[in-house]
Amino acid sequence: MIRRFVLCAALLFAAPVLVPPAFAQEAEETKLLDAHFSFDSLFGTIDIKSAQRGLQIYKEVCSACHGLYELSYRNLEQLGYTEDQVKAFAADYTVPDIKDDGSAGERPAKGSDKFVRPFPNEKAARAANNGGYPPDLALIVKARKGGANYVYSIMQGYQDPPPDVKISSTAYYNIYFPGHQIAMPPPLQDGSVTFADGTKNDLAQEAHDVATFLEWASNPELAERKQMGINVLIFLVILSGVLYVAKRRIWKDVH
């Protein structure tokens, strides 16, 4: 009976484990870099300081082409900014508004507004980028295989193409991008951004920070979710233990 129970439990637990071989990567893809993010481990959360630097990179570099539409400015309070800092950050951007005479106008963005997108619509985005569409970054970490490591790798994956590979004139060669031809020019180099807290600003650090920021953007609930997860798992282990002992006791006279 124990044998069968172990078999059933194994089946339940094995489903997530047996399945990975089916999800094995195709042979031609280059293995992504591993940034060893703070949030990789079971108990790890997002490094707030790193995310703040990542926000700076987004604002100074990425926001020229990439939107962050699912986020509202008030969400930045989760990254340790005060309400006033958020107000000031938002006020740098304008959103459409109706003037008193009824004509179209603008007003400064508030905390409750969504992040302003660089282009009004997809056509404008494509027209400004050789027909390519810079994807919105709010969900990019969940929308790509490899998640934050994918972003971290892409940032550092630009290289000269191998001699036998021909690439289009509007594309760049990136070893981590599927198909290797990416429409985005290398967005970051060493020293692209100067960090207010004096952190070393080489490419690896910048890539690390912007990927951390984007992980937060995709998964803002991460810290709360993991904390709750630990509590729930501990509780369930205790509950299982109590119920198991109760079951054995009740079944003693049957066996």
Added chain:
Amino acid sequence: MASTTSGDRPQNRFVQWVDYRLPVFTFLNHELRDYPTPRNLSYLWNFGSLAGIVLVMMIASGIFLAMNYTPNDTLAFESVERIMRDVNYGWLIRYVHMNGASMFFIVVYIHIFRGLYYGSYKAPREILWMLGVVILLLMMATAFMGYVLPWGQMSFWGATVITNLFSALPIIGPKIVTWLWGGFSVGNPTLNRFFSLHYLLPFVIVGVVVLHLVALHQHGSNNPLGIDKKGKQDSIPFHPYYTIKDSFGLAVFLLPYAFLVFFYPNFFGEPDNYIPANPLATPAEIVPEWYFLPFYAILRSTPDLLFIPSKLAGVLLMFGSIAVLFVLPWLDTSPVRSGRFRPVFKWFYVSLIIDAFLLGYVGKHKPDATLFGIALPTIGWLGTLWYFGYFLVILPLLGFFEKPLKLPTSISEAVLKKGAGVASGAA
């Protein structure tokens, strides 16, 4: 048995008053407390109650998601993101619902494979089994429509590919597809009606589950030995024995479920579904959710069959793979129920499980990939033939040619023997 419950428990006035007018308490007592259940059920018998509990969890989480979801093609994706970011605990309810679907299928597949091994589909449980197949079909329809609702790339393109299948039907095919879509392609009308039906079907499932339980209680549960109860000593009351065992099983089940929800919530998902649907851009690989992969493999691997083009043949065999389950009680000719006493059957059963995983692998990967040097469509076709061969050829033949092991005379005899340290029929 009037309005009192078992023997020496005093009934309070309230219970008696209600029970006299609507015998709820007598009913619950008869079906859930005193109900005689075989004493030798293994943990594989936990999965029925687990499935019922997951159904309740899915309905609860789904109703609260529906309070915030908008079934419109321009608003759906954002409404889901609003749930994830702004609604209190919205991320939790969404991940519970999303991973609950996967857990539901894991539980139900184990439940089905339990039935396949122990002959639970044999007389007198044929209708019980067929009701179960109906539940499976309804679950698949519900899950398919549910996956469309977030309106991501996979939602849209999965819907497009699967609804397009119906165009393979001769003459009426294209008309049916237009009718399903409510337009010239998958679009807002499709999304809206899928939401309506996705909300409806789980309650239809509840109805069929009730029938499933009524059918079950007609003759009681099967058991690992596959032999009928001979007398009172073969059974024990459902409460407290199986209530506590089911509770324990539930707690253990919740562990991997919680692990997924809180630490790897997107493990079973496709990253492409976090990209809003774009009718102009087809994803590199259109892959259904994992629980559909074996069926997807059958669909894609079927070649032209005689005069039937491969597209239609694939559709027919895909639905056929479920249809064959309906008639299973009449395909298996063996007089022995439980696989424990069928030494040859055991190996074919194991091959079926391997076949299922193999088909899943084929369904997951691109048709031009290979495994051990063989093209996946070839493996898929062989796997499909093996699947149908198991049900249509092997099971009918085994009944005649297999020499089963000696069955114990009764359940309690086998249990007592085990208790005394003598090895009984090993699994």
Added chain:
Amino acid sequence: MADIANVHGGNPHSDGGTRRDFLVLAGTALGAVAAATAVWPLISSMNPAADTLAAGGPVDVDVSKLAPGQQIVVMWRGAPIFVVNRTPEALALLQKPDLVDKLRDPDSQVHQQPTYADNWHRSADPQFAVLVGICTHLGCVPNFLPKPNPTSPSADWPGGYFCPCHGSKYDLAGRVYKGVPAPYNLPVPPYNFTSKTTLRIGENPTGVAFELSSVQQM
């Protein structure tokens, strides 16, 4: 299921009986905790979401554009807010004993306003009335009738609000008349002047804590 009582056809071992009871009780208690913990997020999800709370933030009104005797209506948290630039004549009429006699609660004894509106003009600055434009009877939006009139909608009408649904009447400080269906004065929302010309609805002056939900009745 906490009471296990007798097992059908079996004898509980006397030594294990109470231990078993305890375990089942413990398991049931933990199970109840689990159920409550599972239900709580569902109930909490029905509370206003973060974006709803953010959208319910304060609204600024530029009162320099408001002519004397004029009213504008501004939406705040889904409710119409009346902002009136009261003329000195209207303010004088508010204090006349004839009017005060006709009112149900002239001294605003019922808690329908913040402390800074606990006066005869029910406002922080006598010149501007800020009132929640929802009739305290059954929720219709009263009509603005500021001009004094000898007969309509009542004798010696000094100016105020008349609700079209069931005839309730209020003066220009939102105080309800006697003998009408509405039971209470119009509520006053939290507000303060952030500058001489900017009225911010939804935010109290510093040091005052007042929630609109604390009033007797909307």
